Amino acid sequence: MSFIELKGVQKSYRQGGLLGIRRRIGGLNGLDLKIMSGGCRGLLGASGCGKSTTGRLILGLEQPDEGHVLYKGRDLRELKGAERREFRRNSQVVFQNSHGAVNPRFQAWKIIGEPLMNFEKISIPELRVRAAGLLKKVGLSETDMDKLPHQFSGGELQRVCIARALALSPEFILFDEAVSALDMLNQSLVLELLMELKRSTGTTFLFISHDMRVLLKVSDSIAVMEGGRISFYADDLSELETSGAVSDPALRSLAGAVLPPEPL
Amino acid sequence: MSCIALEVEHLRVILGHRHIIRNVSLTVPGGATVALVGESGSGKTMTTMAVMGLLPEGMYRTGGRIVVDGQDVDELSPEQYRQIRNKKVAVVMQNPMSSFDPILNIFQHFRETLASHADMERRAIREKAEVALDEVGFADPKATLELYPFQMSGGMLQRVMLALALIQSPPLVIADEATSDLDVMSQSRILKLLKEHCAKRHLALLIITHDLSVAASMADEIVLMKDGELVEYGRTREFFKTPQTLYAKRLLELHRGLYTDRFLKITSNLVAEATS
Structure with missing residues (x-):
């Protein structure tokens, strides 16, 4: 069953302007996308194609102008009260800019513990134990628990954010350009971690990126976006590898823009 | 016209009592492209800030020589240094x-x-x-x-x-992670423009990057830094073929790991379609 499904979704943003001259720009234009449970689903596209808007709709942070976002077959707008709370608990997110995603005055255990405090009755000592376990899971040590965000490097703080996303054992985690701001070394370390978590937790990942190299490394399926809709979709990447010629202009230009690995 | 756009010798920078850059030397000849490579926090940006004389508060250059377009910056008055920054160096951030x-x-x-x-x-x-x-x-x-x-x-x-x-x-252009915030399509476009224009005007280009694919496609020489020190310095092709240090080998391994078989196969399928 699909975990999240977007059906004919339209979404545009209004540009500000004096005297009511407000052009509607960008956004999504009749987007259909099914995110099946399990594994890592890749969403690839250039800047401005609507990847992040899609992500925000999936998380319920924004409403579509037209069309439906279905969570386990039910429209997100219909979810109220306890059901909505359950949806919130069940879908988590990791953003690109880790320093902007955490409270600079919170220590790591508090950052990781915040969702737990929200959803469970839990004492502080218990919380610290849980946080320590989560830190270990993402490859940090227990002693990092009392550090503040600025004491972490970008890669380490991104791990803290991943630990926070894992805290409630959600069924779904969205990674929106989660490794794009990291240097190469940290990028590959975080990618290793994601692949490990994918194997061990069985959580469904949606990995949004503009970099095809990174995306193909972690994903099991791929959806390519262009101009607010899906232009290409392949459910099984191993099949795509052997299936021969693929013609999709958006995918082709994204692949063509990747720099060669070796000097010419 | 002098041939060397930038010469840095034994640069040292301190922050408090700690040396954050130790003994870094590099040369960028006119018309050439040099890539300064390293992970975040390795001192790449501070090296260029020292070149520009724009180190942030609390950091001081304690040693070394910096020569921009034939002029030793230590022999200049602040006003002359400002003129150098104006006319001889351009930075893309x-x-x-x-x-x-x-x-x-x-x-x-x-x-x-x-x-x-x-x-x-x-x-x-x-x-x-x-x-x-x-x-x-x-x-x-x-x-x-x-x-x-x-x-x-x-x-x-x-x-x-x-x-x-x-x-x-300007004889020297410094591009400090100029394309790191952009998607791959804008990145390849900007890099291509940068290369074309620098070649056309015979400008020296110093590229700061953590991405070895940027260095591979742009640079004649690579300077690898780690923790404020120079680890490796050589021709780009030699660096990729025969890295001398373990650290460089590790970075190259990770870099090549990004180009998975799956990526190569799928892209070759796409290219085959494009030409047919």
Whole structure:
């Protein structure tokens, strides 16, 4: 069953302007996308194609102008009260800019513990134990628990954010350009971690990126976006590898823009 | 005309009592491209800040020699140093959004840049700016001049920044992670423009990056830094073929790991389709 499904979704943003001259720009234009449970689903596209808007709709942070976002077959707008709370608990997110995603005055255990405090009755000592376990899971040590965000490097703080996303054992985690701001070394370390978590937790990942190299490394399926809709979709990447010629202009230009690995 | 655009010898920088850059030397000849590579926090950016004499508060250069276009910067008065920064060096920074003044339009940015260098008439500035914007691939330079930074995408702004940097043809261009915030398509476009223009005008280019694929496709020489020290320095091709240090080997391994068999196979399928 699909975990999240977007059906004919339209979404545009209004540009500000004096005297009511407000052009509607960008956004999504009749987007259909099914995110099946399990594994890592890749969403690839250039800047401005609507990847992040899609992500925000999936998380319920924004409403579509037209069309439906279905969570386990039910429209997100219909979810109220306890059901909505359950949806919130069940879908988590990791953003690109880790320093902007955490409270600079919170220590790591508090950052990781915040969702737990929200959803469970839990004492502080218990919380610290849980946080320590989560830190270990993402490859940090227990002693990092009392550090503040600025004491972490970008890669380490991104791990803290991943630990926070894992805290409630959600069924779904969205990674929106989660490794794009990291240097190469940290990028590959975080990618290793994601692949490990994918194997061990069985959580469904949606990995949004503009970099095809990174995306193909972690994903099991791929959806390519262009101009607010899906232009290409392949459910099984191993099949795509052997299936021969693929013609999709958006995918082709994204692949063509990747720099060669070796000097010419 | 001197052949060496930038020479740094045994550079040392301290922050408090700690050396954050120790003994870094590099040379960028005119017309050549050198890539300064390292992970975040390795001292890449501070090396260039030291070159520009713009180290942040609390950091001091404690040793070494910096020669920009044949002039030792230690022999210059602050005013002369400022002139060097104005005329001899151009910097393209990482974050285009914060490098522009939000209340000035693109024309005013050009006017500001050119006015600080020479007396020019408004019309002359406009003409020069239009030519420069045309060169970096704007279809309608006239309309572009009227835009404000918030109306443009990151890739567009980065191209404007490139036009601003190159308009005076400074002998040395420094690109500090100039494409790290952009998507792959804007990145390849900017890098191509940068390479073309520097080659055309025989400018020296110093590229700061953590991405070895950028270094591979752009640089003649690679300087690898780690924790403020120079780890490896050599021709790009040799660096990729026979890295000398364990650290360089590890980085190259990770770098090549990004190009998975799956990626190569799928892209080759795409290319096959394109040519058929």
